[in-house]
Amino acid sequence: MKMGYASTIRVPFGPQHPALKEPENFIFEVDGDIVVGVTPRLGYVHRGAEKAFEIRTYVQNIYLAERVCGICSHAHTTCYVQAVEDILGAQVPPRAKYIRTIIAELERLHSHSLWVGIAAHEVGFDTLFMYTWRDREAIMSLLEEISGNRVHYAMNTIGGVRRDITSEGASKIRSTLDAFEKRTKEYAKIMQTERTFLKRAQGVGILKKQDAIDLGAVGPTLRGSGVKNDVRAGDPYAAYGEIPFEVISHEGCDVLCRTIVRCEEMLQSIDMVRFALDHIPTGDLRVKVPPAVSAGEAVSRVEAPRGELMHYAKSNGTTKVERYKIRSPTLANIPALCKTLIGSHIADIPLILAGIDPCFSCMDRMAFIDSKTNERWIWSMEELKRKTVK
C-alpha cells in the first residue's frame, strides 16, 4: 500500500454488532477512504466450551454441543454425535441418517436465507431483507413443528435421532418448500439483475482462488472463489452419500459470487430434502449405546451452513471425554476475511464482513469470557502485512 501522507486514521467497528447482531471488534486503519490495516479483537462471547466438554458426561455434552451456536446448532450436534459414534463403532439406523440430513438441509435453508437478508440490508436493500426474513419464518416454523424448537432442535442423540418425521410432517415440509423455492428463485434473480445490488456487490471484496486455498477458507467463501469443495461431497456423512446434489461454485471471487453460491445452494438443498423425503427408509430411529466410551479418538466433519466444521474427540474409557476440540468455519475464514478487507473502501466494510457469514459465537466458544472485562488481542500490522499485502 503506497501512502501519500504520513498518518492514517483508526476507525473502530463494533464490538456492538459490526455486521451481524453479534459482538466482535475490528479496528480499521484507513488512508483516506481505503482500508490499509485490520485489527480484529476476538473473545467477546467466549464460554470455555472445550474445557466444559471435559467435565460433563457424553450425554450432557449433546446439549452443550447444541449450544455452541444459535444458528447451526444441528451441525454441531451432528458433528459431536458422529465423533462419539465413530469411537463406539455404533451403527446408526438408516432412517436416523436421513432425518439428520433433512434437518441439516432445512437448517442450511434458514441460515442462508438469513444471510441473504443481511446482505440485502447491508447494501440498503431493506425490502428484500424483510421478504427473505419473512420466508425464513416458514422454515423456522417447520423446524418447530418437527422438533418443538425453532433453533435448538435437539434432534440428535448418540446412536440416532430422538424424533421421527411423520408422513404428515413430510407433506407439510413439501408444501412449504414449494412456496419457498418459488420465492428463492425470484430473490436469486433479483440479486443477479438488480443494478443497485450489483453496483455494491460486483467486484467488491475480492478473494482470489489461490489466496482462499492458502489461507484455509471454507464453505461458501471458498466456493465463491471458484473452489469446488464441500464436505457433503468429499467426505459424505449421514445420508449424503445417497442423495444426489451438485457442489456449487463460482469464479467471480467477490461478494456477488458468495451471494449466488448461497442462493443456488438453497435451491440444491430444497431438492435434497425432497429426495430424502421420497427415499427415507423405514426402521428404527436409534440404537442403544453404553454410557462409557472405550479409549479411542475420532475426527468428525460436517458441512455447516458456513463451511467445514470439524470436531476431534479423544476418549479414555470413562463416561467423560478426555479432550474435545472444535474448529468452527468462521475461525477458518478470518485470515481470508482480513486479506479481503485490505484495499477496500470504508463503505464496503459491512458487506465484506457479512460476506463470509461470520458466526462469532461459534468461533469464540473456545476460551473464557467475562463480558465485564476488557479482553482483546491485537493483530500487529507486521503480521497482517506479511499475510495480506504482497
Add this chain to the structure above:
Amino acid sequence: MERDNEITQNLQLIFSNKLIEIKNPRMRRIFARVEMGSFKEALPRLISDVKLNHLVTITGTDLGQEIELLYHFTRDGSTVVTVGFKIPKDSPTVKTITDLVPAAILYEREIHEMLGVNFEGHPNLAPLILPEQWPEGIYPLRKDRKFEELREIGSKK
C-alpha cells in the same frame, strides 16, 4: 479405500523409521504418530507428494508429562490425515509451520495461548483469545487447571 492405502504407503515412505504408529480406523480417516523432529522436515513432501492441501486445524492435548500436537489435514477436502507428535511439557517448543502453511497462523496462536506451546518462528504469538489481564503462565487447557479456578481468574478485574 484405495486412496487411503496410497496415502498410508506414502506416509510410511516419507517418515520411514520415524513413523511410530499409523492407523486407518475407517474410510477417509488416517492417524499417524511420528517422532518429534521429523514432522516439519517432512512437511514439504506431505504437501507436494501426499497432496495434503488443506489444514483443517491443529489440536493440542495435555497428556500429563507431554503435550501432543495433532495436525489435521485433508486432501481435496476428502480424506482427513492427522499427523501427530509429542513434545515434552517442561520445554514445549516446536517450529512453526506458518511459513509453509499460512492457514496455521491462528491455530498455532490458539494453542500457544491455551497450552503454552511456543511456536518458533511464528510472526506474532500475542494473546489471541483470553482477556488482556489474564495472568501469564496460566494455560486453561492444561489438565492441572480446574474449571472453577479458571472461572475465578476470568472474573477478576
